[in-house]
Amino acid sequence: MIFSVLFLALFTTAIGQSVVITTLPSLGRxxxxxxxQVAIIMSSSAVMFAIGTNLWSRVARRKGYRRTLMIGLSGYSIGTLLFASMWYLGIHSxxxxxxxxxxxxxxxxxQSSIMSATPPSAIGYAITNSAHTDRVKAISKVTSANNLGQVLGPTFAGALVGFGILTPLYSVIVLTVLAFFVVKRYLPKQISTVEQTTAEQPSEHSYVTVKPITAMLVVFSACVFCSMAMLQQTLGFFFMDEYGESTIAAAQSVGIAMMISAxxxxxxxxxxxxxxxIRPEKLIQLALLLLAVAYLLCFLxxxxxxxxxxxxxxxxxxGMAYPSIAAIASSRCDPDKQAKVTGLITSTPALGYIxxxxxxxxxxxYDHRYPFLFACLLILVIFTLAxxxxxPHK
Incomplete structure (x- = not known):
C-alpha cells in the first residue's frame, strides 16, 4: 500500500509535467x-526545481516525509491553478x-519552488521503509511512476486539448488534489527522521569527494536531458512554423510524438x-548511438x-541511457556515498532543462532545425567520450 500511494503521488505530478511540456509552445504562440520567452519560463522553472529539491530534502528529514509530500502536492495543485489562470488572462488579452x-x-x-518537495519526500519515504539491500528496488518501484506519467501525459494532453487549450492544465489539478487526499488518508504518519544513523547521513566532505567516473556520468546524463529539453522546446513551434498547424493541432501532434517516445x-x-x-557500459554506448541517429533524423x-x-x-x-548511467554510478562508489551519488544523478534532468x-x-x-543538429552533435561528443x-568494471 505504501509504495502504491507514493507511486500515485509521483505519477500525477509526472503527468502534470508532461502536459506542461506538451502544451507550452502552443500556449506561448x-x-x-x-x-x-517560453524558453526562459521553462529554464527558470528548472532552476527553481533543482534548488527546491535539495532544500526540501533537508526539510523532509527534519519534519517528516509524509508532511513534506503533502506540501508538495498541495503546492502543485495551487501553483497549477495560478499558472493556468495567467495563461487564461493572456489568451483573452x-x-x-x-x-x-x-x-x-x-x-x-x-509553483516549482513548492512542487519540488514531492520527489525527495516520496523517495525518502520509500528509502526509510525498505531494508538497505532493497533500496535500489524500492526507489525503482516509486520512480517508475515518472516513466508511466511521461507515457500517459502527452496522450492526456492531446485528448483534452480539443476541448480548449487550457483544459489539460486545469484537469491536472483534479489529479493532484486526488493524490493529496490519498496520501493524507492512506500513507502512515512518520516521526521526524533526524534520528537516522550517522551512516545514512551524507558526511561533511561527501560534497567534494566525487570520483572522476561519477563526474563524467553526471555530465553524460545532463547532456542527454539537455538534448531532450531542446527537442521538447522546439517541437511545438516546429509543427506550427514548418507544417503550418494551428496551436491546438500542434499540441496534439507534440502529444503524439512524446507519447511514442515515452x-x-x-x-x-x-x-x-x-x-x-548486456553490460551497462555497452548499453550506454548503444543508447547514445540511438540518440544521435534520432536527432539526426529530426534534423533531416x-x-x-x-x-x-x-x-x-x-x-x-x-530508456536505456538513464538507468545504465545510474547503475554504473551507484556501483562504482563507496557504500556510504551511494545516497549522494544517487542524488547527483537524479538532479541531472533538472540541469538539462535549465x-x-x-x-x-x-x-x-536562426534556423528551425538547428536545435536538432546541435543535439545530435552534443550526443556524438559524449558518445565518443563514453x-x-x-x-567494463571488474
Missing part, C-alpha cells in the same frame, strides 16, 4: 509570447506583453534493461513518419 511574461514567470517559479522508453526499460544481459526529416521513427529511437535510447530551452530558442531564431572512457 496563442498568447503572443516569443520562443525565447487581459494581460499581454511584459506584464504577461512576468506573471507567467513568477507563477511558474513559485512508450518506446518504457518498452526499452522493460524489454531490454530487465531481460537482455521531411515528413511526420520519419519524425515518429526518430521518436521511437529517441525513447529507446533515453540549459536546453534557452540554447534551443537561440538556435531556433566509447573511449567507459570500460
Amino acid at each position: 496563442e498568447a503572443g509570447l516569443s520562443e525565447i 487581459i494581460l499581454s506583453g511584459v506584464g504577461l511574461f512576468l506573471a507567467l514567470l513568477i507563477s511558474r517559479t513559485l 512508450a518506446s522508453s518504457f518498452a526499452a526499460q522493460i524489454g531490454i534493461i530487465q531481460r537482455v544481459r 526529416h521531411q515528413n511526420t513518419i520519419v519524425l515518429y521513427v526518430a521518436m521511437v529511437l529517441l525513447g529507446s535510447g533515453l 540549459a536546453g530551452p534557452p540554447i534551443s530558442a537561440l538556435l531556433y531564431s 566509447f573511449i572512457k567507459l570500460r
